[in-house]
Amino acid sequence: MKLTWHRKNLHLKHPFNIASVQRQQTTEKQVLLARIEHKDHIGWGEASPVSYYHQSKESAEAVFQQAASMLGNDPFAFDAILDPLFEKFPDQPAAISAIDIALHDLAGHLLGIPVWKWFGLDAKRIPITSFTIGIDTLDVIRQKVHEAADYPILKVKVGTDNDDAILTAIRDVAPDKTLRVDANGGWNDQNVLERCTHLAKKYRLEFIEQPTPAGHHDALPAVLHANPCPIVADESCLGPDDVLGLVTAFDGINIKLSKCGGIRRALRMIHTARAAGLKIMLGCMVETSVGISAAAQLAPLVDWIDLDGHMLLADDPFEGIGGNHGKLTLNDKPGLGLSEK
């Protein structure tokens, strides 16, 4: 098998802010695509390394450089290929995820069936995805909510000093939509109970993601006890080994392929979380349809999906699971079901 990779500069439809990088706007997005060739078949993968998890495009490319000679020639040898990579590069799940994704796409092409079918899943069970509204001025937020008229579920970045004003603006424009929020760890032990209780009730929130920073979970059992709405772990839940430690502090987990290391580990997390009674969400970074379609293959197994990363791109180079009106479609094409545009 031959592994190659390249960066690609893409553009966002709208500038994007989040709590952790407030006041810093992005309009461009450089993505990192991987490609595994084997016997006239191609598998695509995508890495979304983020500095928050101490990864970068450079560190991911360094993994690809070494992994290229470690792949062997059997695309089905997932464990024999991936386990040594996780051992050698334990802190680089985003790069390994790209290889895992490309292998799934490749193997799906070799088998002639989509990954979701190969996994025995029921494509009809895919949930509706939320559409993310980034932090911005109230006027721009209102405008974004108008533009998102087609999407029945909105996910809003909160954890700012301005949460009430933001959510009021959103509820003005969209009084009846399902609304979930992501605080990106913006609250703390002192204010988290009040914040969650107040916002969940006043704005009828479906769930709140990552209210306090990763590892700062002391106040969360009291939040769970008050039960304002489900509380979901994102930055607190990286891989399979984290899941069971979260049951006293969270109602659910947000799984992202780049965070956990790919489809294979995501599946382990799903089974573990389900056994522990945790709700399960599939999330994403700003990614092309490669990364998003990969995550979507597992979507019939989860409760909530937030797989809109590709919809934020003005020039996604791939077509995959689509997303009009929040409806992702697991198609019948082999592998991840991708077509290059």
Add this chain to the structure above:
Amino acid sequence: MKLTWHRKNLHLKHPFNIASVQRQQTTEKQVLLARIEHKDHIGWGEASPVSYYHQSKESAEAVFQQAASMLGNDPFAFDAILDPLFEKFPDQPAAISAIDIALHDLAGHLLGIPVWKWFGLDAKRIPITSFTIGIDTLDVIRQKVHEAADYPILKVKVGTDNDDAILTAIRDVAPDKTLRVDANGGWNDQNVLERCTHLAKKYRLEFIEQPTPAGHHDALPAVLHANPCPIVADESCLGPDDVLGLVTAFDGINIKLSKCGGIRRALRMIHTARAAGLKIMLGCMVETSVGISAAAQLAPLVDWIDLDGHMLLADDPFEGIGGNHGKLTLNDKPGLGLSEK
């Protein structure tokens, strides 16, 4: 898809006793085979219903009768087929397991690859299986151990009044073999700590299975604390929902397809147990190579296997994963890798 089934009378190489049916010998074994046909391909499955779990050949056949019209025509629609069966027949996992196994065999044939490969596993990681020595007179036990010279790991049924004599006889003949024991719930809160500590030390046991009856776990945390050897749950661990509740009383779990409902649920149990730090064993009933080869497909994921059920049969109608010298071989044939003899 067309589901059919039939009973088949087979013979045991040796009469067989276990603690729960002491003094009752079996020399015959009637197995229950299921068969799913689809587009010139056949998938084989096997049900091993046992009265201990309130199932019988009759109850399994009643499930087949109704399931036959519920299968639809897509062999890959595992969740869409199996979930309604588990909902409709929650107390009949053995029958559903046979359907799950037959679907995996069938889908493997349609894909043209073995199930272990389809799952991305590394066939080389399969552990050596133990060979079971049933309860019998000391002379017969010594004879059986002699006859099992080829097998490097023995599993011995204990939980009788005669455990020391049995284990002494075995250690006389096989002083250096790896020895694991299965008490089948034969001990109780009062004697379990002494029994485990004494036997594990004196006879150098690899692990002890099911020391007390299912649900009678009160004394087990103290056994875990004394740490004589790993303590493994069998009758205490039926399906995926049981796994996490066992971590304070057991070091590991014994997964059997007929007990949990098939390959798909077994995989969920494996991922959950691994995340919980539990050791994992794959076990079996007295089954043909259909049931045993099905379990063996998952063997690269577990720590211990006890998949000797087919070796106890004098006239196994299938050839599958073999088992000479305790070495099962995951072959490259499609599905479960079976050939009819």
